[in-house]
Structure formats: structure tokens, C-alpha cells
Amino acid sequence: MRDFSPVFPREEASLGIYVHVPFCRTRCHYCAFSTSPYDVSAVERYITAVKREIELWSREPSLQELLSDFGADTLYFGGGTPSLLEPRQIQELLEACQQVFPFARNPEITLEINPATADASKVRGMRDAGLNRASLGIQSFDDTELAAMGRPHTVEDALRTFDDLRRAGFDDISLDLIGGFPGQTRESARRSLRAAIDLGPEHVSVYLLEVKEGSRLDAMIRSGQILAPDEDLAADIYLDVCSSLAEAGYAQYEISNFAPEGHRSKHNLKYWRDRPYLGLGPAAHGMTGRARYANAADVAAYERNVNEDRLPAGTFMDFTPDIRFREALIMGLRLVEGLDLVKLGERYRVDARAFVLETIGDLESAGLFVLSRDHLALTARGRLLSNIVFTRWV
Amino acid sequence: MDNIRNFCIIAHIDHGKSTLADRLLQITGVVGDHEFRDQMLDTMDIERERGITIKSQSVVLPYTGRDGVQYRLNLIDTPGHADFSYEVSRALVACEGALLVIDASQGVQAQTLANFYMALEQDLEIIPVINKIDLPAADVELVKTQIKKDLGLDPESAVAISAKEGVGIEEVLEAIVHLVPPPKGDPAAPLKALIFDSHWDPYRGTIVNLRLFDGEVKPGDMIRFMFNNASYKVEETGVFLIARQPRPKLCAGEVGYIIAGIKTVSDTRTGDTVTLADRPCAEALKGFQLVKPVVFSSFYPISSDDYEELAVALEKLKLNDASLTFEKDHSTALGHGFRCGFLGLLHLEVVQERLEREFDLSLILTAPSVQYLIGFKDGQEIIIDNPAKYPDPMLVAYAKEPFIRAAIITPEQYLGAVITLCIERRGVQKEMKYLDTSRVELVFDLPLAEVLFDFYDRLKSISRGYASFDYEFLEHRTTDLVKVDILVATERVDALSMLVHADRAYSRARRSCERLKKEIPRQLFKVPIQGAIGGKIIARETISPLRKDVTAKCYGGDITRKKKLLEKQKEGKKRMKQVGNVSIPQSAFLAVLKTDEEE
Numbered sequence: 001m002r003d004f005s006p007v008f009p010r011e012e013a014s015l016g017i018y019v020h021v022p023f024c025r026t027r028c029h030y031c032a033f034s035t036s037p038y039d040v041s042a043v044e045r046y047i048t049a050v051k052r053e054i055e056l057w058s059r060e061p062s063l064q065e066l067l068s069d070f071g072a073d074t075l076y077f078g079g080g081t082p083s084l085l086e087p088r089q090i091q092e093l094l095e096a097c098q099q100v101f102p103f104a105r106n107p108e109i110t111l112e113i114n115p116a117t118a119d120a121s122k123v124r125g126m127r128d129a130g131l132n133r134a135s136l137g138i139q140s141f142d143d144t145e146l147a148a149m150g151r152p153h154t155v156e157d158a159l160r161t162f163d164d165l166r167r168a169g170f171d172d173i174s175l176d177l178i179g180g181f182p183g184q185t186r187e188s189a190r191r192s193l194r195a196a197i198d199l200g201p202e203h204v205s206v207y208l209l210e211v212k213e214g215s216r217l218d219a220m221i222r223s224g225q226i227l228a229p230d231e232d233l234a235a236d237i238y239l240d241v242c243s244s245l246a247e248a249g250y251a252q253y254e255i256s257n258f259a260p261e262g263h264r265s266k267h268n269l270k271y272w273r274d275r276p277y278l279g280l281g282p283a284a285h286g287m288t289g290r291a292r293y294a295n296a297a298d299v300a301a302y303e304r305n306v307n308e309d310r311l312p313a314g315t316f317m318d319f320t321p322d323i324r325f326r327e328a329l330i331m332g333l334r335l336v337e338g339l340d341l342v343k344l345g346e347r348y349r350v351d352a353r354a355f356v357l358e359t360i361g362d363l364e365s366a367g368l369f370v371l372s373r374d375h376l377a378l379t380a381r382g383r384l385l386s387n388i389v390f391t392r393w394v
Numbered sequence: 395m396d397n398i399r400n401f402c403i404i405a406h407i408d409h410g411k412s413t414l415a416d417r418l419l420q421i422t423g424v425v426g427d428h429e430f431r432d433q434m435l436d437t438m439d440i441e442r443e444r445g446i447t448i449k450s451q452s453v454v455l456p457y458t459g460r461d462g463v464q465y466r467l468n469l470i471d472t473p474g475h476a477d478f479s480y481e482v483s484r485a486l487v488a489c490e491g492a493l494l495v496i497d498a499s500q501g502v503q504a505q506t507l508a509n510f511y512m513a514l515e516q517d518l519e520i521i522p523v524i525n526k527i528d529l530p531a532a533d534v535e536l537v538k539t540q541i542k543k544d545l546g547l548d549p550e551s552a553v554a555i556s557a558k559e560g561v562g563i564e565e566v567l568e569a570i571v572h573l574v575p576p577p578k579g580d581p582a583a584p585l586k587a588l589i590f591d592s593h594w595d596p597y598r599g600t601i602v603n604l605r606l607f608d609g610e611v612k613p614g615d616m617i618r619f620m621f622n623n624a625s626y627k628v629e630e631t632g633v634f635l636i637a638r639q640p641r642p643k644l645c646a647g648e649v650g651y652i653i654a655g656i657k658t659v660s661d662t663r664t665g666d667t668v669t670l671a672d673r674p675c676a677e678a679l680k681g682f683q684l685v686k687p688v689v690f691s692s693f694y695p696i697s698s699d700d701y702e703e704l705a706v707a708l709e710k711l712k713l714n715d716a717s718l719t720f721e722k723d724h725s726t727a728l729g730h731g732f733r734c735g736f737l738g739l740l741h742l743e744v745v746q747e748r749l750e751r752e753f754d755l756s757l758i759l760t761a762p763s764v765q766y767l768i769g770f771k772d773g774q775e776i777i778i779d780n781p782a783k784y785p786d787p788m789l790v791a792y793a794k795e796p797f798i799r800a801a802i803i804t805p806e807q808y809l810g811a812v813i814t815l816c817i818e819r820r821g822v823q824k825e826m827k828y829l830d831t832s833r834v835e836l837v838f839d840l841p842l843a844e845v846l847f848d849f850y851d852r853l854k855s856i857s858r859g860y861a862s863f864d865y866e867f868l869e870h871r872t873t874d875l876v877k878v879d880i881l882v883a884t885e886r887v888d889a890l891s892m893l894v895h896a897d898r899a900y901s902r903a904r905r906s907c908e909r910l911k912k913e914i915p916r917q918l919f920k921v922p923i924q925g926a927i928g929g930k931i932i933a934r935e936t937i938s939p940l941r942k943d944v945t946a947k948c949y950g951g952d953i954t955r956k957k958k959l960l961e962k963q964k965e966g967k968k969r970m971k972q973v974g975n976v977s978i979p980q981s982a983f984l985a986v987l988k989t990d991e992e993e
């Protein structure tokens with residue numbers, strides 16, 4: 001499970017590192033994540049535990065081998081709400097990573113920020129700590145919609161945080177928006193998008209709403225408190241988003257992600273490009289090249305593990321070449337550029353084209369993808385219906 | 395023989411028949427207080443949940459009377475639903491007396507009457523038992539007046555009890571001992587015994603429940619079933635004390651079982667007479683009928699891999715249920731399955747539930763159909779129960795459908811509603827008479843197909859449960875029959891075809907299309923759903939194409955969650971039937987069967 005050794009298949013890529021920060025002040029209605037309420041002493045314990053986990057990883061020879069050849073080049077603080085942490089705490093984690101993982105020059109270091117969780121001085125502190133990319137969870141530029149989503153901030157809060165980020169020198173900012181939330185209209189979605197473009201961020205993510213089992217939203221829909229989202233409307237909104245962003249210079253490069261060349265998320269690309277990454281912190285996921293693992297999601301269980309000198313992976317799944325090949329297809333096709341089937345086939349010693357024809361050939365007439373001799377990519381329609389294609393590969 | 399009493403309990407639903415039976419078992423020590431409620435007479439879960447008894451069974455209650463005499467009281471349980479009225483009547487034949495349980499807070503109700511008449515017809519001694527006297531709303535005096543007026547029984551013979559609290563149970567036992575006559579019969583005459591139930595035991599073969607009228611039977615005897623002359627050698631005789639208790643022999647007047655290595659369940663038919671092979675009785679008991687299925691439906695496994703399993707499961711059910719019939723069937727849309735015949739819709743539902751629950755099968759059912767008689771222009775006649783077998787209409791000269799004669803007793807205030815219902819169902823009124831100032835008996839001839847579906851439920855609901863209903867088969871009568879086909883994405887789905895009266899064709903087609911539209915998930919392309927008679931489209935709905943099915947985000951590289959969702963989606967797809975290009979879920983087939991009221 002901990003084996004990062006490069007024998008199968010050969011990895012020739014730098015490592016990405018993801019640090020999960022599981023705290024939130026309140027819970028958004030659409031969220032089904034395991035998050036913990038924010039409290040000062042819990043955060044201190046958490047910092048100590050993650051530092052121990054980093055220490056434990058430093059003793060893994062296969063990881064060290066991979067790192068000594070290729071190093072790490074991205075670090076991503078995600079959540080939860082990492083911006084609830086103090087800059088000093090982020091810095092502590094960052095330094096602990098730097099001590100153990102040799103970073104390439106100019107690594108991409110991202111922090112997810114929720115509006116109204118960091119003021120100007122905190123944002124400056126984060127910048128000083130070494131963060132160079134910010135992902136701001138605005139979700140909507142409409143206060144009524146934000147309230148309906150259970151987001152604990154207003155549009156004004158978001159604008160202020162964006163401003164603070166710019167002032168602090170962040171020149172690589174991504175904005176997150178949600179499309180297809182109940183109550184949203186094509187018009188209101190357009191307005192939010194316009195407002196986002198007007199701010200001039202370097203990167204935009206638009207996530208179509210998923211009603212997750214166990215979320216408050218799910219319960220509200222089941223009890224009839226609110227109407228289930230209209231899927232056709234969501235599709236319209238999505239298509240609007242793609243064309244407006246393209247016009248504004250944000251080329252779509254993944255199902256939910258838009259940015260001009262040079263501003264794509266290096267870290268997230270690792271997920272889509274079948275590259276290994278290390279996940280640290282409770283509920284974090286990692287991929288070693290030979291296996292996937294998930295750390296214990298429960299903060300207490302996570303801490304118990306590391307305090308007893310055990311890596312806290314609760315579940316893991318060993319790859320077979322076939323499983324990894326299928327995952328590479330599923331993840332890779334999310335990218336607009338698609339997949340080089342020849343390379344992929346060589347990597348996993350399969351006839352990738354034949355496999356594709358056999359498993360999804362019948363869908364070709366539906367216009368979900370284009371398949372040439374050595375290349376496969378989803379069409380715009382195919383991206384909206386990508387699960388139809390992907391279910392063929394699980 | 396003088397110390398034997400054979401009796402049954404009859405009641406309107408929920409008046410306390412099962413509770414009283416429990417108490418009788420308990421007080422006579424047949425079941426201990428601890429095992430109470432787990433054992434009981436009817437053992438199938440489904441019966442439990444639905445509050446019905448399908449397979450009648452018997453149990454011996456040993457009882458020492460106040461007179462110091464030891465009695466053997468045979469309690470014979472009876473099925474409680476109209477689908478099984480023949481079984482009820484056979485079970486009653488096995489008794490000399492009946493406890494008629496009446497809820498003290500509800501009084502005489504429709505099924506009280508229907509059951510009362512049936513018991514009267516069999517010449518049973520009827521003991522009214524007024525139950526639930528512990529309830530604040532209990533009105534024993536009023537119920538006594540009804541017993542006198544409605545039933546013409548002596549109210550003084552009624553026993554007032556609370557089955558729940560165990561009050562008056564001994565009085566019930568005393569009443570049985572004193573009022574129910576002991577069985578008559580000649581122990582020296584040739585064996586004459588009635589089969590009132592049978593069930594299958596995997597180790598012993600068929601266990602036959604009998605009531606002996608004359609003669610005796612013991613292990614080693616050669617017995618004969620009179621309807622088909624099949625002979626068997628008796629291996630064991632005994633009685634039921636919940637569990638089987640072997641006895642050296644059974645004599646005239648007794649109730650018990652025989653085991654005779656019987657492997658073919660069709661040899662043992664409820665109502666048949668058993669006698670000795672070498673010393674047969676002169677004639678069989680009267681009233682035997684071969685119960686024939688009246689409603690037919692095809693069962694298909696959702697996964698065609700389960701076909702073999704379905705075959706095995708049906709075989710097993712058949713062992714306990716001689717009235718279930720099935721034969722191989724094939725549908726272009728659904729593959730291999732079975733055409734099954736049932737006594738009624740409840741019987742169908744029970745079989746379906748048992749297949750799904752006990753055998754873990756997922757099934758698709760086709761719309762239930764009655765048997766039609768089709769006459770060809772060349773003079774030939776055929777019987778069909780399957781829309782798929784309906785011939786080219788050009789060749790058909792006439793069609794006939796089965797009619798029943800229904801007797802309905804209703805309080806006067808619901809008369810209008812009941813008549814309206816019968817006329818809606820294409821009924822023809824034959825008779826109407828006042829039983830007294832407040833109750834009316836109606837006789838209607840009705841097409842069986844109209845009665846099968848939700849007639850009984852409707853009747854109950856419009857009369858607040860007061861109308862009772864009984865029917866007998868009449869004949870096949872000429873009808874205006876059409877076959878309605880359903881096309882999904884322009885392909886005819888044979889399993890959705892139905893035979894209906896021409897007047898009903900449009901509304902049935904429209905309703906089916908609407909329901910299918912609701913149940914079939916959107917597909918990659920537009921899917922028209924049409925109802926048609928021959929080449930003529932009579933109803934149409936359209937399912938617009940699916941536009942969005944996408945997972946937006948993988949939090950922190952959590953691909954596992956995404957894969958799980960995809961797997962779930964794929965599993966869901968497996969539970970659908972692929973018809974042409976369209977995936978149709980099981981729920982869509984079921985939705986088409988539903989009646990209006992269930993909407």
C-alpha cells in the first residue's frame with residue numbers, strides 16, 4: 001500500500017501533495033462531507049497529528065526513492081475550510097512538508113479560502129507563509145442563492161476577500177461557482193458568471209450541483225421543502241457557462257474547469273493525468289502508483305493512528321494494471337484534450353483502442369465522443385453525459 | 395367419538411379470530427406462554443403481515459371439561475379471503491360447529507354475514523362469540539340484538555369474552571363441548587375421509603390433512619384418492635399438536651394427517667375423498683371441484699440468469715399449492731419466463747411475494763388476464779389467456795369472456811354507490827331485494843375481468859367495509875375484445891400488451907403510456923411511447939432525451955467515491971430490462987398493472 005516504487009507502471013512525474021483540513025464553522029446545505037466543527041484546541045491537535053503523519057511518510061523508502069528522482073511540485077490545502085487556520089499554522093505544515101519532501105523550484109502551493117474566514121491581515125500572512133495560489137469558494141454572486149445554499153457569507157464578503165487576496169499579492173486566483181442549484185435561473189447564473197469574469201480571476205471552476213445522499217439539501221428535497229433541481233436547466237446553464245467563459249478567454253480544459261493556458265491547476269491535473277499524489281490529514285486520499293488509499297475520516301481515529309506510529313490509511317485498494325488503466329481512462333477523459341490511446345496502451349500493455357471500441361463503441365452514434373486512430377476525447381454533449389460513458393468502465 | 399368436537403373459527407376481519415385461536419392454544423397447554431405468538435396456526439410471514447390465512451391447518455386441543463370428561467377439540471383453521479372460498483367451504487365441511495366471532499364494539503359486519511351463511515349451508519352449529527368486551531366502546535347488548543335479528547340465533551347462547559385479556563376463554567371451551575355435536579359416522583364402514591388441506595414436507599412428501607367420516611386408517615393401509623384413483627401405502631398417521639404427533643390410527647370422526655410417500659402434489663386435491671384401495675366406500679363426498687386458475691400472468695426474471703432459479707422456486711411453491719399452475723413462456727422483450735395461473739389476484743400477489751422474498755428473485759409480471767374464448771371464421775374455437783397469443787383480428791369471428799354472478803349484500807345507504815360501481819364495471823343487474831329495512835341484496839352479472847382487478851377493494855371502500863361480496867362462475871359471453879399493444883421507441887413490447895374491452899381501450903392505453911413515461915428514465919435519445927390497436931395509434935407520450943449525467947468534482951482526488959457512484963448507477967442499470975435501445979425498469983412494468991386508486 002505504501003509502495004511508491006517505480007516498477008509498475010513506471011512513474012516519471014513529480015509528486016503532488018494534498019493536505020486535508022477538516023474544519024468548518026457551519027455546514028453548507030449541499031455538503032455531505034465529514035467535517036468537524038472548528039475549535040482552537042482541536043486544530044492544534046490536528047496540526048500536531050499531520051506533522052507526525054509527514055514524519056511517518058519520511059520513513060517510507062519507496063516514497064523517498066520516488067522523491068529523490070522527481071521531487072514534489074504541488075501542494076494543496078483543501079477542505080473543509082483551510083482558511084480557518086492561522087497563517088502560522090499553515091506555515092508550520094508547509095515547513096514540515098518542505099523538510100521531508102524535496103520540492104521542485106516554484107512549486108504551486110494552493111489554499112482553498114472561504115469568504116469571511118480570512119481578513120486582510122490573515123490573507124497577507126498566508127501569502128508571506130509561501131502560498132502562491134488561492135481558490136476562493138464564492139459559489140454564487142446572489143445573496144438569496146448563497147443563503148439557500150447555507151453558505152455563511154455574502155457576496156460583499158466574497159468581493160472583499162478577493163480584493164484582499166489581490167492586495168496581498170496573489171496573482172493566481174481561482175473562483176468556484178455552483179451551477180444548477182434549486183432556485184437558480186439561467187438569468188441569475190449568467191449574472192453570477194458575468195460578475196466572476198468582471199473580477200478577472202486567473203481560473204474559474206463551475207461545479208454542477210450534485211444532490212448528495214446525507215446532505216441537508218437531500219433531506220429538504222425528500223421532504224418536499226424545496227423542489228429537486230431541474231436537470232435540463234442545469235444543462236442549459238452549463239452550456240451557457242462554457243460559451244461565456246470561452247468568449248472571455250477562459251478555455252475549458254476539464255469538465256468543470258476553465259483557465260487560459262498557463263493558469264491551469266497543476267495539482268488537480270495530477271488527478272486527471274494518472275499521476276501519483278500523497279494525501280495527508282483525515283479523510284485525505286492518495287495514489288501511490290500501485291494503490292489508492294484513504295486516511296481514516298474520523299479525526300479521532302486519524303489522530304490515534306499517527307500517535308501510535310501508524311500511517312492512518314483506513315482503506316486502500318491495490319491496483320491491477322487493468323484497474324489502473326480503467327481509472328486512467330475515466331479520469332483522463334475529463335480533460336478536454338482527451339487521451340492519447342497509444343501512449344496509454346503502451347503504459348498498461350493493452351490495446352486501448354480495441355478496448356474503447358468494445359466497451360463504448362455503441363455510444364459513438366450518440367455523439368458522446370470522437371475517436372480517431374490514436375486519440376479519444378469527449379464531445380461537449382459527452383462531457384455533460386460523461387457518466388454514461390464512465391459507467392462502462394467500472 | 396363422543397369426546398371429539400370438530401370446530402372452526404369464522405369472523406369478519408380484525409374481529410379477533412387469530413387472537414382467540416392463540417388463547418385456545420395457550421389455555422389448553424398446546425403452546426407454552428413463552429413460545430406464544432411465534433407458533434400460531436398460520437406460519438407464513440406474508441399471511442401474518444396481510445392478516446389472511448391461506449393454508450388451512452388443524453390442531454388438537456386436549457381439554458378436560460367441567461364435567462371431568464377429557465375432550466379432544468379439533469380446531470380447523472380456515473382461509474379468510476374470497477379467492478379461496480372453495481377452500482373455506484371444504485374446511486367447514488370437516489367441522490360440526492363454528493365459533494362466529496363478533497367484535498363487541500363493531501357488531502355484525504359484512505363478512506360476519508357471509509361467513510355465517512356459509513356455515514349455515516354446511517349445517518354447522520354456530521356459537522356466537524362476542525369479543526373485545528374490555529373495550530370502552532363495547533356494547534354487548536346491542537350485539538346480542540343483532541345476533542337475534544340479523545342472524546336469527548339465540549342471543550342467550552352467545553359467549554362474551556376478551557380474547558386479548560383472556561377473559562371468558564373457558565366458557566368458550568365449555569360451549570364447544572356442550573353445543574357442538576360430536577361427530578357421527580361408522581367406524582366399521584369403509585374409509586371415507588375428506589382432504590381439507592395438504593402441504594409439502596421436503597423429507598416426508600405430501601402431508602395430507604383429513605377429516606374421517608367413516609372407517610379408519612392406519613400405517614400399512616393402501617389408500618386411494620377418488621378423483622384420480624391414485625393409490626398409496628400409508629406410512630404414518632397422526633394428529634397435529636402444532637407439530638405432528640404420530641398415532642397408531644385415525645378413526646371415524648377424527649381429524650389428523652397421513653403421510654404416504656406422496657411425491658406428486660396434484661394427487662392430493664382439497665375436497666377430494668380418500669378411501670381404502672381394497673375396500674372402497676360406495677360414493678365420494680359431495681361437492682368436490684377441481685379448482686382451476688382463473689387469472690393468468692407471465693413471470694420473467696429481471697436477470698435472465700435467474701430463469702433456472704425461478705423454475706425451481708415455482709416447483710417448490712407448487713408443492714404446497716396445488717392450485718398454482720405454470721408453463722414455459724417466452725417474450726421477445728423479456729426472454730424466457732413462465733405463464734402462471736392463479737385463483738385470484740391475491741393468490742397472484744402472494745406467489746409473487748414469496749418468490750421475491752423467500753427465493754430472492756426480482757421479477758417482472760405482465761398484466762393479469764382472464765381466459766377468453768376466441769371463435770374463428772372457419773368455425774374453430776380456442777381458449778387464450780395470454781395477449782401474446784391473440785390471433786390476427788381479421789380471422790376472428792367473435793370473442794367471449796368469462797362472466798360471474800355476484801351476490802352483494804350492502805346496507806341501504808350505500809346502495810346507489812354499489813350499483814354505480816357495478817354498472818361502471820359493465821355489470822347487468824339481475825335482482826335486488828331487501829333483506830330487512832336496512833340491508834339490500836343485489837345480484838349482478840359481471841365480467842370476471844372487471845371484478846378481478848380492484849372491484850373488491852372499491853366495493854369495500856365505497857361501503858366503508860360493510861358490503862359483502864360472493865360470486866360464482868356463470869359462462870363465457872360474447873364481448874367486444876381488442877388487443878392493445880404498447881410500443882416503446884416504436885418497438886412493440888409484447889409483455890405490455892393487454893386484451894381489453896373495446897370501450898376501455900383508449901383509457902387503458904392512455905394510462906399505460908402516462909405511467910410508462912413517469913417510470914422509464916430518460917435515455918440518450920427521444921423515446922416515444924405509444925398505445926396501438928393493430929396499426930392504429932390511440933395514445934402517445936414522449937420521453938425527452940437525457941441531457942445531463944455528470945459528476946462535477948472529485949474532492950481532493952477522491953476517485954473512490956466517484957467510482958462507487960458509477961458502480962451504483964451500473965447496478966441500477968442491471969435491474970432494468972433492455973428492450974431494443976431502451977432500458978425499462980421493473981417499476982415501469984409494475985406501474986402499468988396498478989389500478990387507478992393506487993395512484
Ligand SMILES: Nc1nc2c(ncn2[C@@H]2O[C@H](COP(=O)(O)OP(=O)(O)O)[C@@H](O)[C@H]2O)c(=O)[nH]1
Pocket residue numbers: 405406407408409410411412413414445525526527528529555556557558559
Ligand atoms: N381490546 C381488544 N382487542 C382485541 C381483542 N381480541 C383481539 N384484539 C385485537 O384486535 C386486532 C385484530 O385481532 P386478530 O386476532 O388479528 O383478528 P382476525 O383478523 O380476526 O384474526 C388485534 O389488534 C388484536 O390485538 C380483545 O379481546 N380486546
Ligand code: SF4
Pocket residue numbers: 023024026027028030031032033035079080081114
Ligand atoms: S465549506 Fe465545503 S466542506 Fe465545509 S461545509 Fe461547506 S461544502 Fe462542506
